[in-house]
Amino acid sequence: MKxxxxxxxxxGEQNCRDCAVRSSALFAGLGEVDFGELHQPIEDIILESPAxxxxxxxxxxxxxxxxxxxxxxxxxxxxxxxxxxxxLRQGDTLGLEALLxxxxxxxxxxxxxxxxxxxxxxxxxxxxxxxxxxxxELMTRWQRALAEADRWLAEFxxxxxxxxxxxxxxxxxxxxxxxxxxxxxxEDLGAMLGLTTETVSRTIAELRRTRLIREMPHNxxxxxxxxxxxxxxxxx
Amino acid sequence: MKxxxxxxxxxGEQNCRDCAVRSSALFAGLGEVDFGELHQPIEDIILESPAxxxxxxxxxxxxxxxxxxxxxxxxxxxxxxxxxxxxLRQGDTLGLEALLxxxxxxxxxxxxxxxxxxxxxxxxxxxxxxxxxxxxELMTRWQRALAEADRWLAEFxxxxxxxxxxxxxxxxxxxxxxxxxxxxxxEDLGAMLGLTTETVSRTIAELRRTRLIREMPHNxxxxxxxxxxxxxxxxx
DNA sequence: CGCCCAGTTGAGGACACTCAATAGCGGTGG
DNA sequence: CCACCGCTATTGAGTGTCCTCAACTGGGCG
Numbered sequence: 191m192k193x194x195x196x197x198x199x200x201x202g203e204q205n206c207r208d209c210a211v212r213s214s215a216l217f218a219g220l221g222e223v224d225f226g227e228l229h230q231p232i233e234d235i236i237l238e239s240p241a242x243x244x245x246x247x248x249x250x251x252x253x254x255x256x257x258x259x260x261x262x263x264x265x266x267x268x269x270x271x272x273x274x275x276x277x278l279r280q281g282d283t284l285g286l287e288a289l290l291x292x293x294x295x296x297x298x299x300x301x302x303x304x305x306x307x308x309x310x311x312x313x314x315x316x317x318x319x320x321x322x323x324x325x326x327e328l329m330t331r332w333q334r335a336l337a338e339a340d341r342w343l344a345e346f347x348x349x350x351x352x353x354x355x356x357x358x359x360x361x362x363x364x365x366x367x368x369x370x371x372x373x374x375x376x377e378d379l380g381a382m383l384g385l386t387t388e389t390v391s392r393t394i395a396e397l398r399r400t401r402l403i404r405e406m407p408h409n410x411x412x413x414x415x416x417x418x419x420x421x422x423x424x425x426x
Numbered sequence: 427m428k429x430x431x432x433x434x435x436x437x438g439e440q441n442c443r444d445c446a447v448r449s450s451a452l453f454a455g456l457g458e459v460d461f462g463e464l465h466q467p468i469e470d471i472i473l474e475s476p477a478x479x480x481x482x483x484x485x486x487x488x489x490x491x492x493x494x495x496x497x498x499x500x501x502x503x504x505x506x507x508x509x510x511x512x513x514l515r516q517g518d519t520l521g522l523e524a525l526l527x528x529x530x531x532x533x534x535x536x537x538x539x540x541x542x543x544x545x546x547x548x549x550x551x552x553x554x555x556x557x558x559x560x561x562x563e564l565m566t567r568w569q570r571a572l573a574e575a576d577r578w579l580a581e582f583x584x585x586x587x588x589x590x591x592x593x594x595x596x597x598x599x600x601x602x603x604x605x606x607x608x609x610x611x612x613e614d615l616g617a618m619l620g621l622t623t624e625t626v627s628r629t630i631a632e633l634r635r636t637r638l639i640r641e642m643p644h645n646x647x648x649x650x651x652x653x654x655x656x657x658x659x660x661x662x
Numbered sequence: 663c664g665c666c667c668a669g670t671t672g673a674g675g676a677c678a679c680t681c682a683a684t685a686g687c688g689g690t691g692g
Numbered sequence: 693c694c695a696c697c698g699c700t701a702t703t704g705a706g707t708g709t710c711c712t713c714a715a716c717t718g719g720g721c722g
Binding site: 377388392 | 668669670
């Protein structure tokens with residue numbers, strides 16, 4: 191895996207009040223008053239594609255909000271193979287484990303260009319003493335992560351290769367329905383779906399031949415959503 | 427599915443102070459002082475095997491602590507098939523979603539004899555206003571659930587049928603290593619591992635023939651843990 | 663230009679699924 | 693008490709999907 195330098199930008203004057211994902215971000219529930227408390231600067235980082243945000247086992251001192259992009263969470267099996275257990279997208283939170291002083295349980299690796307807020311654990315802790323509202327907000331994050339995990343298991347580890355690929359493509363188009371979908375490496379797709387790269391490749395090729403997906407510039411895809419939905423649900 | 431009447435027992439004088447799973451239960455972090463606040467009675471219920479604790483979509487008004495037994499969380503796929511996304515055991519917490527006023531996302535069904543504490547959401551909410559410690563405790567529950575979900579995905583949806591069955595048996599023996607393990611219906615096992623009942627049956631039969639597992643009374647099994655561990659890790 | 667990596671395609675085989683028949687077990691009723 | 697039923701588990705035969713191994717293609721970049 192290539193290592194890519196991490197560019198860091200400080201928000202300076204700017205703060206979470208103006209954040210693009212404010213409505214879905216961690217501090218969404220806090221009113222204006224509370225923002226006064228954010229004296230501590232929140233770091234904003236940019237990652238390019240195969241860059242690692244954190245590594246399994248690291249002691250984290252930060253929680254992250256994904257403002258833009260896609261991040262994979264990777265677990266390593268005893269036999270050395272790797273499995274992508276979840277994908278995070280715009281508005282999702284990463285590294286909540288750090289709040290519990292636990293090491294991160296995955297590798298977190300950028301799949302696309304990513305913009306990520308770094309929120310020091312100390313800040314969250316300080317605020318949560320005063321704001322029981324924040325606690326609620328945090329639990330919502332956990333809940334969302336868990337719901338995604340369950341969905342991941344049900345949709346992407348069950349059924350034929352065709353079904354899994356179709357469901358994954360639809361999942362990827364959920365953030366912006368109708369918009370083109372970024373397609374990444376066959377190896378990653380395989381690790382998400384529990385399939386080999388060859389099987390994924392064959393399946394994608396077949397979908398392309400039958401015009402259910404169409405290549406666009408920049409490795410983007412447009413989908414025949416209705417048809418893919420039928421496939422995903424087993425209507426062959 | 428048979429419906430089994432639910433026997434309800436009130437704890438009366440007894441409370442969480444004396445609970446068998448106190449050290450791992452929801453209120454584990456609370457000192458003696460805090461127990462004074464538990465004026466509200468905590469209901470203790472007993473479920474027998476295929477009884478349902480709650481149903482997907484229900485508006486929950488309670489969180490549950492599993493004091494004893496095994497509970498499956500079931501999700502239903504669009505094609506009507508069902509998938510068991512997680513198994514809960516002694517000390518685990520169920521229905522945390524109720525704290526966020528969310529409907530339960532699964533069916534929760536007892537796989538064995540179960541003893542379960544029912545904790546009203548209102549009680550948790552009242553306490554959590556005063557006790558930021560409880561918030562921490564709750565997040566730990568979420569984190570544990572999420573870790574189990576990830577593990578479930580990595581261990582029970584990957585590899586050959588032999589590997590999956592071996593790993594599941596080992597998982598079941600984790601609560602009490604060396605102790606016999608309860609074995610349940612092939613259909614449930616299949617839904618946990620993403621396999622058909624026939625494949626599970628063949629695999630179990632083969633493990634029995636090769637003496638890696640041994641039948642005991644009451645549908646219990648003793649395991650050759652070392653051998654199963656080798657299988658689970660792919661050392662054939 | 664040629665290397666390297668990612669993706670594609672092919673052939674063969676292994677594994678799990680499907681369909682179907684049989685065996686075991688517990689409960690019910692004659 | 694035994695015969696019968698229903699359900700679950702087991703076993704078998706045949707098929708299909710996906711995996712493995714391997715060759716080939718094509719674009720990016722030194």
